[in-house]
Each structure stands twice: as C-alpha cells, then as structure tokens.
Amino acid sequence: MPGKPRPPEIAFRKHDHRRCQRQLLSEATQLCAERKLRLTARRRQVLEALLASHQPMGAYDILAELNQSAGEEHVAPPIVYRALEFLMSEGLIHRIESRNAFISCVQPGHRCGAQFLICRDCEQVAELEGNDDGLLAEADNLGFAVDHSVVEITGVCAECQKHAG
Amino acid sequence: MPGKPRPPEIAFRKHDHRRCQRQLLSEATQLCAERKLRLTARRRQVLEALLASHQPMGAYDILAELNQSAGEEHVAPPIVYRALEFLMSEGLIHRIESRNAFISCVQPGHRCGAQFLICRDCEQVAELEGNDDGLLAEADNLGFAVDHSVVEITGVCAECQKHAG
C-alpha cells in the first residue's frame, strides 16, 4: 500500500529508552538463535554501543567506546568493521551512507533497506518503517532487480524548526 | 504526479555520447553564465572528466586523469574536491554516497536530489528523472523540512540479468 502514511520511528519520539534497548538486544539474541548464528561477545558489544544511543556512530567512535570500557586490551579497526558487517548482514543495524556511520535498526531482522530522515541541526536520525514502494515498483518496471536500497533525506526536523524560530 | 512512470536516463540507454557530452557541457556553460558563476578551467576539466563517461568516478580517479593529461603539473586532492563541491552545489554533478563517487547529472541545474539505479554487475548507474514524491510528501507530513535527498538503489540491471541467466 504505497500511499499509507507511516509513523516515524523512535528517534524523534519520546520513549522509555532503557526498556527499548533491552528489548532490541533480546530480539537480536533471539533472531540469531533462530538463524543459528553466533551473536558473540564482540558482536554484542558493538550492537550495544549502537543501541545505547539511537544515533548514528562512526566505526571509530564505536572503536573508542570499546577501548574505553576495555581496560588494558587494545581493539583495532578490523574487529569493529567485522562486527558491523555481521550485524548489517542480519539486518540488526544499518549504514548511513551519507554520514559514513552506523545506526541500530528499529525493526531488527528485516534485511531490506530502510529510509532515514536526518536532521542537520540536532543530528538525530529517524528510521521510517516499511519500504519505499513507489520507487521499488518503478525499478521493477524497468526490469531492474533490486538488492538493496539507500534512502537518506537530510533536512530540519519539526522540533528544530520550532527552536530556530 | 507520483504514480507516473519515468524513463531511466542515459546510462542504460544507447545514445550518441559525443553529442550528449557536448550538449551537457554547453548547458553547464550557459547555466553558469546565467547564474553569474565562473566555470573556470579547473572546474571545466573536472566536469569534462565526469562527462567523458556517464559512470561514477572517485575523486582520486579524476585526480589521476588530470595528472595524466597535465604534463609536468602536479594536481593535488583539494583542487579536485573544490571543483566537485562547486559542481555539486550547482547541480551539475551528483555524489553517489554508497560508492564515494561522483557522476555527471543528466538534468543539469536542478539542485534537488536525484535517484539512482546502480547495477552491481556492470557498474553502470542510471539516474531517474524527477523526485521521489511519495517519500518527500511523507517527510513533509511529519513536519520535516527536506533539504536534500539521497536515493540509491543497488541491484542488477535488465541487461545483466539476461547475460547471467
């Protein structure tokens, strides 16, 4: 149903974040169990870093967090990138291409692409639910077999427009 | 008119490329004149590099081309990035975020975002005309003031599906 309005997810909405975080982590755990995949300590660490905010984080931000909480141990980039790759392949996180950043997914497990509204004032990112049906249908009409879609809309969110006057 | 089908542009179509190239360059020249902007030698060089193919090129690919054709002179990255920035701000080229690459625009001057179909087999990129109206309307409904939209759909084009199947 292409025309049906969908609610923006999470970031531009108030919610019980602690609870939300636990919820998503447990969904991820369950999903990996179902798929017979290993949500190892490393992968969980990286996912948790992303869940802690609903905001996008650069790979090196995540790296820094791991190294913070890690005491002596030194974590190097490939470790983070590998975990990110796994989490993306399972639809637990997304990459925000226009920011070179990563963000936890609000509908874990749907491996299809997502759509994002990115506020350039407050830097918050909202993930919209569902697909961009119109466009996907169009690609289909052209005989193009869609793999993955990236939709990132930058602008100013309602809240920041108010504050800006 | 959201539902109206639009033709894919250029890359997946046969066309007289030499002519197309001249045409786009002349449109760019005219557009800069109208806007009282300077399409300097450097900027033109970079635009020409992108027009020479309708394919995406990395900034360093362009840099390499300039250095090829430049004889002794050594061109450094900032020169290319500055020209790219100018060309993007005037809607003469686009950035393909998911590839860290740049591509000439087929509708020069429209500073709104474009949509791309990217074939992962043949690496060709087709720019669709018009806007992704449905999605932009949706953002608007949410009170989000859109600046710029990035739409990049990866998959396999009709041609490559034939050859593979």
Next chain:
DNA sequence: AGGCATAGTGTTATATTATAACGTATCGAA
C-alpha cells in the same frame, strides 16, 4: 588605470574511514 575586496587556486600536511593479509583461537560436528 590603480586599488581593493573577493573568489579561486596551489601546496603541504594530516585527518578520517576502511581493508588486506596472515596467524591464532574457538566452536561444533563427526
């Protein structure tokens, strides 16, 4: 024309993001 402000260019250095390559450890199945 001369002088000035601005925009554009050139150059060096460096930041940021991402991956290659290779060895070691761990896990789960036979």
Next chain:
DNA sequence: TTCGATACGTTATAATATAACACTATGCCT
C-alpha cells in the same frame, strides 16, 4: 579428539577527505 569452519587479533597500509595558509586572478569602484 580431531577436523573444518568460523571468528578473532594484529600489523600494516589503502582509500577518501579536509585543514590551513600563501598566492593569484577577477571584478568592481573611483
């Protein structure tokens, strides 16, 4: 318990992008 596959750790380096500052060309005003 051994084997194959998957994940991890480490070092080095590739690829992409920008900061900072000096110099040059251009357009504009008088």
